[in-house]
Amino acid sequence: MAVYTEVPDDDMAAFVARYGIGDLLSAKGIAEGVENSNYLIHTTSGHFILTLYEKRVNPADLPFFIALMQHLALRGLTCPQPVVAADGEALGWLAGRPAAIVTFLDGLSLRRPGPVHCAEVGRGLARLHEAGAGFAMRRANALSVAGWRPLAEQAGAAADTVSPGLAARVAAEIAVHEAGWPQGLPSGVIHADLFPNNVFFIRDTLSGLIDFYFACTDALAYDLAICLNAWCFEADAAFNLTKGRALLAGYESVRKLGEAEVAALPALCRGAALRFLLTRLVDWLNVPPGALVRPLDPLEYDRKLVFHQRVADARDYGLRR
Amino acid sequence: MAVYTEVPDDDMAAFVARYGIGDLLSAKGIAEGVENSNYLIHTTSGHFILTLYEKRVNPADLPFFIALMQHLALRGLTCPQPVVAADGEALGWLAGRPAAIVTFLDGLSLRRPGPVHCAEVGRGLARLHEAGAGFAMRRANALSVAGWRPLAEQAGAAADTVSPGLAARVAAEIAVHEAGWPQGLPSGVIHADLFPNNVFFIRDTLSGLIDFYFACTDALAYDLAICLNAWCFEADAAFNLTKGRALLAGYESVRKLGEAEVAALPALCRGAALRFLLTRLVDWLNVPPGALVRPLDPLEYDRKLVFHQRVADARDYGLRR
Numbered sequence: 208m209a210v211y212t213e214v215p216d217d218d219m220a221a222f223v224a225r226y227g228i229g230d231l232l233s234a235k236g237i238a239e240g241v242e243n244s245n246y247l248i249h250t251t252s253g254h255f256i257l258t259l260y261e262k263r264v265n266p267a268d269l270p271f272f273i274a275l276m277q278h279l280a281l282r283g284l285t286c287p288q289p290v291v292a293a294d295g296e297a298l299g300w301l302a303g304r305p306a307a308i309v310t311f312l313d314g315l316s317l318r319r320p321g322p323v324h325c326a327e328v329g330r331g332l333a334r335l336h337e338a339g340a341g342f343a344m345r346r347a348n349a350l351s352v353a354g355w356r357p358l359a360e361q362a363g364a365a366a367d368t369v370s371p372g373l374a375a376r377v378a379a380e381i382a383v384h385e386a387g388w389p390q391g392l393p394s395g396v397i398h399a400d401l402f403p404n405n406v407f408f409i410r411d412t413l414s415g416l417i418d419f420y421f422a423c424t425d426a427l428a429y430d431l432a433i434c435l436n437a438w439c440f441e442a443d444a445a446f447n448l449t450k451g452r453a454l455l456a457g458y459e460s461v462r463k464l465g466e467a468e469v470a471a472l473p474a475l476c477r478g479a480a481l482r483f484l485l486t487r488l489v490d491w492l493n494v495p496p497g498a499l500v501r502p503l504d505p506l507e508y509d510r511k512l513v514f515h516q517r518v519a520d521a522r523d524y525g526l527r528r
Numbered sequence: 529m530a531v532y533t534e535v536p537d538d539d540m541a542a543f544v545a546r547y548g549i550g551d552l553l554s555a556k557g558i559a560e561g562v563e564n565s566n567y568l569i570h571t572t573s574g575h576f577i578l579t580l581y582e583k584r585v586n587p588a589d590l591p592f593f594i595a596l597m598q599h600l601a602l603r604g605l606t607c608p609q610p611v612v613a614a615d616g617e618a619l620g621w622l623a624g625r626p627a628a629i630v631t632f633l634d635g636l637s638l639r640r641p642g643p644v645h646c647a648e649v650g651r652g653l654a655r656l657h658e659a660g661a662g663f664a665m666r667r668a669n670a671l672s673v674a675g676w677r678p679l680a681e682q683a684g685a686a687a688d689t690v691s692p693g694l695a696a697r698v699a700a701e702i703a704v705h706e707a708g709w710p711q712g713l714p715s716g717v718i719h720a721d722l723f724p725n726n727v728f729f730i731r732d733t734l735s736g737l738i739d740f741y742f743a744c745t746d747a748l749a750y751d752l753a754i755c756l757n758a759w760c761f762e763a764d765a766a767f768n769l770t771k772g773r774a775l776l777a778g779y780e781s782v783r784k785l786g787e788a789e790v791a792a793l794p795a796l797c798r799g800a801a802l803r804f805l806l807t808r809l810v811d812w813l814n815v816p817p818g819a820l821v822r823p824l825d826p827l828e829y830d831r832k833l834v835f836h837q838r839v840a841d842a843r844d845y846g847l848r849r
Contacts, residue, residue: 213639216638216640232634232635233634233636235568237557237558237559238556238557239556239557247556311554313553318536318537
């Protein structure tokens, strides 16, 4: 969580003025989103989030993200809706960075979600997949199996400074997935980062999904695998089967998984754990001096991998058939 | 700027429920205030700031700060107004810390204030001093001349690792002030930390003052000296006489300085620079591991001191007589 970019005094008001949402009354840098700088702004017409896209977001991808949020919001999914400026563009330029304004969503993200929240997020994910059907743009998943070897090479032997033997464990996992990554599964728009900090609740009801900046076109069941990793493990890396059942049942109450997806789920979960292990590992080894962000622990996913390696089939995650 | 304390999921909603301001709809950790954790919260009745008081705030001082904000707001000063809970108390307890909810103020703090803003803050400071008259509670200024030697001892010889000779320069300054610190000046409630980040503007008009957690009972002109340090120097430590004139004229348009205050102003400005040099130095030498806060540069005030040491009288700050 961070505010990376400090915006010169008059520039923000001038930027906001382009959007026809009234005069800027306040702007607070908020501790939300690790990739971008976010300000909660108040104007004479309401509350909004102003995002400055920092260097980890490829500007060429921004039209995909913006159009996707517009597409999903039009189809009734509660997600931030980009505000379009007078010139018809949602994207602008502020403090030397691409920037956009989206509608503010109420809701609280949970640090310790329970089974009821897992069921909600399962339903929400399936609704996202259904709302994403028909979205015409495509974006490859740069963090799927083809991206893992380059990440491992970026970490290199330094991985072993984080945990002895980690470099070899990662290399063995990559070999497994490169040899047998599931192909031909139903695909479409996936969120690809639907962790608890990106899901809002009001009381126990899901009130919105945010942060679509990893969204891409990939196997829908891979998104479910990411959620099983992100929502259903306890702090000690024990898999909580009650939460797994709730998440999967919630998902299937909206969209039933096909046989191929069920068969692929263990490999997808194991691959998803490796993906977060790898990106966290690279971040961990590359904390910039003076960083305001504490990197996330890569070894959390090293421990989750151990669980996935022993899974026999999708029933071990709580899927009922 | 930081959010230090992560609040357990249900605790914040339960805390907010005590205040009769409706249900909690959202809570964003905001990058405001270096001493405490601040959340901008939205409830069914509006927007508020929820503050958790971290260890640098003495809980015994909190009733002073809360009562002061209530006193000032009642007298028409635009400052955060503490919300009183159903039990009549503004202060509560959240995540193991004292906590309070105050009203949300619109406005933007400026990184590069100009003379027009200095005039506004001069007027605002004088209005604060007038509104504070009659406030019954007292709080000694722990960061005035008696507090400087202990701070220098805390830094010790390590000061010279920040800048060669700094320990000796600080010791000489302390000796000067201990021998001749102005006494018997008109005193009352001072803000004691009215830096640009604690003053809000809408367009070029002052819209509110925040962060009263250094407020205390001391010479009113010392508050002005702090503002001259905080608002009227350029990034290269050059004193901007136009800004100094604007700030002093703004102040005197509301409250005229007495002769003794005018005579004391150079010593007060020099002492105020030393005070911020010392606290920044101690912070600089004590960055906790994993800190999310970048400490402020103490040497900014070492450079400002050089200017103050050469000042002949208050006219050098722009006071017109």
